[in-house]
Amino acid sequence: MNPTILPPLPFPNLFLLFSVLVFSSLLPTSESTDHYYLQNCQPKSCGNLINVSFPFWFRSLQPDYCGYPAFELRCENDTTKLSIPEEDYHVLDISYDKRTITVSMARFASSDTCLLPYYNLSFSLTPFTISSLNRELVFVYNCSARKDGFVAITCHNNRSYAYLGGTYRIEESEGSFGSCYTVVMPVLTSPDPDVKKYPQLLANGFLLNWTSPDCSECSRSKGQCGYNNETRNFMCICPDRAHWRSCYEGSSKTALTVGLSTAGGLSFIIFCLLCFLLYRRKKKKQFAKSNLFDRNTSLMMSKFECEQGSSLTSPIFSYDELHEATNGFDASNELGDGGFGTVYKGNLKDGRVVAVKRLYENNYRRLEQFMNEVKILSLLRHQNLVTLYGCTSRRSRELLLVYEFIPNGTVADHLHGSHASESLLPWKVRLSIAIETADALNYLHSIEPQIIHRDVKTTNILLDNSFHVKVADFGLSRLLPLDATHVSTAPQGTAGYVDPEYHQCYQLTDKSDVYSFGVVLMELVSSMPAVDISRDRNEVNLSSLAIRKIQQQELDEFVDRRLGYDSDYRIKVMISEVAALGLRCLHSEGEVRPGIKEVLEILRAIEKSGWKSDDSLLADTQMKEEARLLKSGSPYSPDSVTDRWKSSSSSMTSFTT
Template sequence: MGSTYFGVQVFSYAELEEATDNFNPSKELGDGGFGTVYYGVLRDGRVVAVKRLYENNVRRVEQFLNEIKILADIRHPNLVTLYGCTSRHSRELLLVYEYIPNGTVADHLHGGRANTGNLLGWPVRLSIAIETANALAYLHANDIIHRDVKTNNILLDNNFHVKVADFGLSRLFPNDVTHVSTAPQGTPGYVDPEYYQCYHLTDKSDVYSFGVVLIELISAKQAVDTSRHRHDINLANMAISRIQNQALHELVDPSLAFETDYAVRTMITAVAALAFRCLQNDRDMRPSMGEVLEVLKGMQNEESRSQIPEVVDIAADDVGLLRHVPPPLSPPDSAENDKWVQIKTM
């Protein structure tokens, strides 16, 4: 009691077992390749999400300590807060986070919450994009690469504010090198093709993944969907094709009034052009996360709306850069697919 890892509180296994009603299946929020997340209430009254890693082996301990080390040193309103953990020598590896009640962006776009009154209108989607970009720009400024940016890892509170989560694959990036060499890890449909082919991980790998997130926000389509035509299974490929062929309307979620609302159409076109730049195979041709954030903020700012056509024109010039570039590859399936979704009936 009272001990810490990297300044993070260490909980006893018994306390977290009690908080989750002995890991009652009715408290389950979601599960993935690395672990299951449970709803819990601590003895001090805090409502939490308790992540229970499936295995206590060397690899899991590495991911466990990695997430603790990264989250212990950073604070940002759009990053999930880590409250504590169990000891690495505990019978199970448990991580304790603040509880975010409104599911994930993926859940609202094409999951269980997608048909609940279309709460994700365009202004909300643009705000989600900005807050996610803000969180990633903050990480990059602190030499951290998330490495698993996806809509399943973007949590939403009841006001639809963003909390980026899941740092098990993240890397602290040395500030005196241009990249680190590491075997590709991540989720199919989101992995930077240059990272996949060359094993070179950079902050631009997150930029690529964020480009896929932007396309998801525009289209409400999944990053990988085997029910689509074989050329469109990978959403990044599909988006590149539609943008190059000036057929963006075929990609956009019909609920967004793209065809009837000029202001919405202008902004969606600008976001699509920005996503196109993020999805370029050559990482040097992608904008930085800071640049992405500034462009998105300009779109949201009423005073900057007159600048949006200029952004579109500049970005549209980049279309030619991808005309003869092979489409991005999809990596082997990742085991990680955490979904912190709604509580089952308790």
């Protein structure tokens, strides 16, 4: 290999850089600015709470980078308040050693004897859990007879009673008292508690456990723990800048910055020499990195061709062929963003209409996602998964993937996107979409090795002309080893769909897909997007909104009324059952969620029982529209990725009223 000759920096550029640094050495360093950020995040006090610090922070007293969003506090009239989606709480005490917080519901602070709880507490999708150190304060309403050991609540006329039980049980206690409507509240009690003083027990509050990233390493390095709103991760705020874990990281870079700041006193010749050496080293690194990428690209593509070439009908396409098929990757043929590349519509010479995904940029991370999708899709054959036709050779000038073309947009387009105003997806079609998506995920979770999609969302669920499902975009998918229960990996996915347990514990399981599918179910029921910043701050995530509405028996305020929820009892029952199933999928603990196989079986049972006399419904206006949609296309179009494929990168209870 011939040696690479690097040109020196032009003299005018060196002189300009030298002048800038000379004058910058006379200015204050950035350290004073960063000290300002450090001071902003110093511990604060409010009322009886002293030295409140990370991960908690006060909105009115500190910037939002001083703590995690879920730990936001408010100081109002010397009272510290914590907001959870369903309720406001008064914070009575915080223990950083035990990682507990004592809170009481704000509406019980007055100890009014007639203020009673009417729903069980839920802290799902939050970093808080109810401590087992609490005791159970049980309330029953509308009872047919008085319960032994219960104290009558005389200020209510609905035969209400209260009872102080033993250790608080984490599992649901609702329904354990027969025909009574039951609510169980956690309380902290004195050594000799009196159930008759239940208003005071409620006012005294209860104990919550909380979890957050470890701050000790940052604190030991004289830094201030904080939260990076852009990356949504922990950061350590230091005198020089923000670091990941501690101020010790990157200390050499800090020393270099200080050295350059004082370089104005050095001679011009020495400074020019230093700049020249730095420039030369940088060019060498770029040259080495380019060679490394080329070698790895060649190696990975070669491995793909050897191992997968025989499993595809026509795995290798030429660049010129695809360039011609897409009219030179013309902007008018662009279908959208496919995760790690732009997708174009193309017409092959053999008559097939295809979708061509073009890699964004030649970096190794993008290449890994590209090859991951090739590896995953080459293993799969299912009617509800998008088919990979092939890819370009490792010798091609660009990396391109070729898929079957799905012409009818995404589920997101039809629910709340570009197609939402054209026609309403009727309930029968939505239920079918849910079943076919669950069937595709069940296939992924059932094969060996198991595949976890990791980016299940309505923009990755494509629809053909007959509204059948094609699940797409496997760039983030992972193969789960046969002897493993999970994969430890940094959380990836799309905001609003990411499993909170996966985000917190960095452990990816098949139940992570179940959580994402739960969000999809709620979109199908409500026609609302998974994330909408125009909604109330506690309802930006659709999962939080759905959980609150269902737990408060307000499903009728959540569903899309146009589906026939008010006019057709059978639709009302099915929507209620699907919402209840979605609630189980959204449980904060993965082990409590049902498996995707069980989800599929329940959805099929709901469909079967709901449409027993389907013929009698065809007279309904909604069913006529549905019939028109279903007859407009043939079953499973063979050349069926979407006209606007938009993707970004990452016990059943009936609630019928």
